[in-house]
Amino acid sequence: MRHSKKGAPTNSAKFRAIKAQNGTINRMEQLLNLDVTPYTDKIIAEYIWIGGTGIDVRSKSRTIAKPVEHPSELPKWNYDGSSTGQAPGEDSEVILYPQAIFKDPFRGGNNILVICDAYTPAGEPIPTNKRHRAAEVFSNPRVQAEVPWYGIEQEYTLLQTNVKWPLGWPVGGYPGPQGPYYCAAGADKSFGRDISDAHYKACLYAGINISGTNGEVMPGQWEYQVGPSVGIEAGDHIWCSRYILERITEQAGVVLSLDPKPIEGDWNGAGCHTNYSTKSMREDGGFEVIKKAILNLSLRHQDHIKAYGEGNERRLTGKHETASIDTFSWGVANRGCSIRVGRDTEQKGKGYLEDRRPASNMDPYVVTSLLAETTLLWEPTLEAEALAAQKLSLKV
Known part of the structure; x- marks a missing residue:
């Protein structure tokens, strides 16, 4: 006792x-x-921008006096560019220009996420501001007349926090070979579904044009699709969706990786396949327009590869549903080509093409604007066009 x-x-x-x-x-x-809405008109705006690596997202919060409906109602802001690798310490101020707004799924209410691009105090876009150049391309009358649509398939890999090894994999070891994991269900096959589902709903809440999601071929890897989106909107929606995914994985204690080949060996890499069409491609006779676009893309293959993401050479090997980085190819329903045309498009004689070359860490502003520029604004010489058409067996 x-x-x-x-x-x-x-x-x-x-x-x-x-x-x-x-x-x-x-x-x-x-x-x-x-929910502070009943007590104040003030809202919180989370200003989001792309950091010095060109792939990292940064953000900070600001109180706004009342709800807004358009980015033009928001003030410009600034940040310390010397802390993000975007300005020297002796002249570190970088200016944020609000460009697109989304509802904030984390704070709710009238609070918003604000996609910004970055400029010097003199009003010049800084080198990592790829949105500015993309906006110039998409404001071109010839591009606007063609109403370019994009559907972007963002693949990503979830990693365990302390070991940076894929989620669900034994630490220092490997799961069984690929095959049972793609679009699978089950505790031994699907790792990270809660994160994927949470992200899906958060994007819908935010107003992002997310159109689907699925488990990928490599275990611990997922994909979501955004689109169809028109012009510059595609880049804004992908960057905001990436930010939301970073925040969700942060809360879950999981690391998000956009590395195009996170695990070497007999494992699929991670891409960001970009589906693309123009008004002319979507109308009767559009397949011939698609073939002309493919011809142009073949002639600028290396220009596109240089702009399609860091480390992409580790992914584009000609294996694991990829084409070789050194060779341009196209085909109907062929996932081992640079450009894939769907069987539906071939049968209907109109539709879209899928550029399978972009890496998971690509900048969507760069990829979408480069596709529009190459297919709508750039004109090859007649000699180059004829040689390319012969090589690719294209009749245009």
Whole structure:
């Protein structure tokens, strides 16, 4: 009995500590979920921009006096470019220009996410601002007349936090060979579905034009699709969706990787296949327009490869549903080609093409604008066109 009495306070203290800890967590969650809309007109705007690597997303928050409906209603802002690799320390101010707004799925209410691009104080786009150049291409009357549509398939890999090894894989080891994981269900085949589903719903809430998602061929790898989106909107939606995915994986304690070949060996890489069509491609006779576009793309193959993501040479090997990085090819329903045309498009004589070359870490502003520029604005010489048509067996 004496032993029990001595032990009782210790157990009680532990219980009180756990209860207090849970109480603190609950109060934190209550504050995070607090809807301030009934109490103030003010909103929180999360300004998002692309950092110095060209692939990292940065953000910071700002209070805005009232809800807004258009980015033009938002003030410009600035940040320390010397801390993101985008400006020297002695002249570090970089200016953010709001360009697109989305509803904030994390804070809810009237709060927003703001996609920005970056400029010097003198108003010049900084080197990592790829949106500015893309906007110039998409504002060209010839491009606007063709209403370019994009459907982008963003693949990504989920990694365990401390070991940077794919989610669901044994640490330092490998799962069974590829085959059972693609679009699969089951605890031994699907790893990270909650993250994919949470991201799907968050994107729908935000107003991102997400059109689907699926588990990929390599276990721990997923894909979501955004589109069809018109012009510059495609890049804005992909960057915002990437930011949301970074935030969700942050909360889940999982690392997001956009590396195009995260695991060497007999494993699929991660791409960002870009489906593309113009008004002329979507109308009767569009297949001939698609063939002309493919011809142009073949002549600028190396220009596109240089702009399609870092480390892509590790992915584009001619294996694992890719074409060789050194050789341009196209085919109907062939996933081993640079450009794939769907069987549906061939049968209907109109539709779209799929550029399978972009890596998972590509900049969507660069890829979408380059596709439009090469197929709508760039004109090859007649000699080059004839040689390319012969080589690719294209009749245009």
